[in-house]
Amino acid sequence: MSAPQAATARVALVTCAExxxxxxxxxxxxxxxxxxxxxxxxVVWDDPAADWDAYDLAVIRSTWDYxxxxxxxxxxxxxxxxxxxxVDVVRWNxxxxxxxxxxxxxxxxxxTAWLDPDSTLTLPTSGEYVVKPAISCGSRNTGRYDLxxxxxxxxxxxxxxxxxxxxxxxMVQPYQHxxxxxxxxxxxxxGGHYSHAIRKGxxxxxxxxxxxxxxxxDIRARSATxxxxxxxxxxxxxxxxxxxxxxxxRVDLVPDADGHPVLLELELTxxxxxxxxxxxxxxxxxxxxxxxxxx
Numbered sequence: 386m387s388a389p390q391a392a393t394a395r396v397a398l399v400t401c402a403e404x405x406x407x408x409x410x411x412x413x414x415x416x417x418x419x420x421x422x423x424x425x426x427x428v429v430w431d432d433p434a435a436d437w438d439a440y441d442l443a444v445i446r447s448t449w450d451y452x453x454x455x456x457x458x459x460x461x462x463x464x465x466x467x468x469x470x471x472v473d474v475v476r477w478n479x480x481x482x483x484x485x486x487x488x489x490x491x492x493x494x495x496x497t498a499w500l501d502p503d504s505t506l507t508l509p510t511s512g513e514y515v516v517k518p519a520i521s522c523g524s525r526n527t528g529r530y531d532l533x534x535x536x537x538x539x540x541x542x543x544x545x546x547x548x549x550x551x552x553x554x555x556m557v558q559p560y561q562h563x564x565x566x567x568x569x570x571x572x573x574x575x576g577g578h579y580s581h582a583i584r585k586g587x588x589x590x591x592x593x594x595x596x597x598x599x600x601x602x603d604i605r606a607r608s609a610t611x612x613x614x615x616x617x618x619x620x621x622x623x624x625x626x627x628x629x630x631x632x633x634x635r636v637d638l639v640p641d642a643d644g645h646p647v648l649l650e651l652e653l654t655x656x657x658x659x660x661x662x663x664x665x666x667x668x669x670x671x672x673x674x675x676x677x678x679x680x
Contacts, residue, residue: 581663597645
């Protein structure tokens with residue numbers, strides 16, 4: 386690692402009040418950025434004392450409390466002078482109804498039934514399904530249910546009813562059983578270029594329960610396959626406004642029943658980037674930040 390240069394730019398790594406000094410993974414690029422002359426420091430997104438005009442760039446990182454205050458978070462993003470990713474991306478990507486747009490663009494997406502706030506509650510009568518709100522993060526208010534089991538069906542209906550009563554859109558997705566053995570693959574891009582990938586173990590074991598800010602994950606390094614890279618690039622090509630505007634992107638894929646990768650989520654707002662799981666990832670991220678600053 387080179388010695389730090391005199392700072393020529395100042396970057397806010399935006400976090401939440403529960404993680405005022407950043408999540409451990411988010412600290413990783415601070416030293417590589419300093420070596421490139423960029424002073425990076427954590428700033429809590431809803432801190433009234435934060436001076437966003439003092440930063441050359443605000444990079445959203447661990448703002449994992451936003452989903453319960455979504456309108457407030459988007460309004461904050463609209464006030465930040467220079468934000469990565471851009472505010473229109475934040476507005477679009479923090480509501481998982483973006484999956485409708487991607488599916489319409491031909492992206493292979495996990496099959497999803499949508500229950501809007503004015504919908505009548507209807508659930509499949511059998512099979513394992515995931516029920517979750519369209520605005521959420523960290524697996525909160527998310528559960529896996531066997532809908533042929535009367536007790537689990539009642540729990541699924543209870544969760545969906547609660548969310549609909551809160552005027553929240555509900556997603557109902559068939560559980561992808563291949564994830565139990567293969568896991569999810571998160572394919573990570575910086576500045577539009579593939580950086581690295583990780584494997585996430587299956588996380589949903591049953592009905593929704595309280596998980597705090599986020600649910601602990603089983604993470605391991607993984608190389609993305611050619612088919613996963615192809616789908617990930619197809620996803621990014623369908624992002625409104627173009628993927629070239631993105632500082633970072635994480636494409637979460639799972640295998641379908643035939644083993645083909647399909648999109649579970651596209652993370653463009655506050656994803657963990659798992660920089661510690663690939664040698665050089667923190668440096669690649671720092672290079673991408675510098676390039677973004679130079680635009």
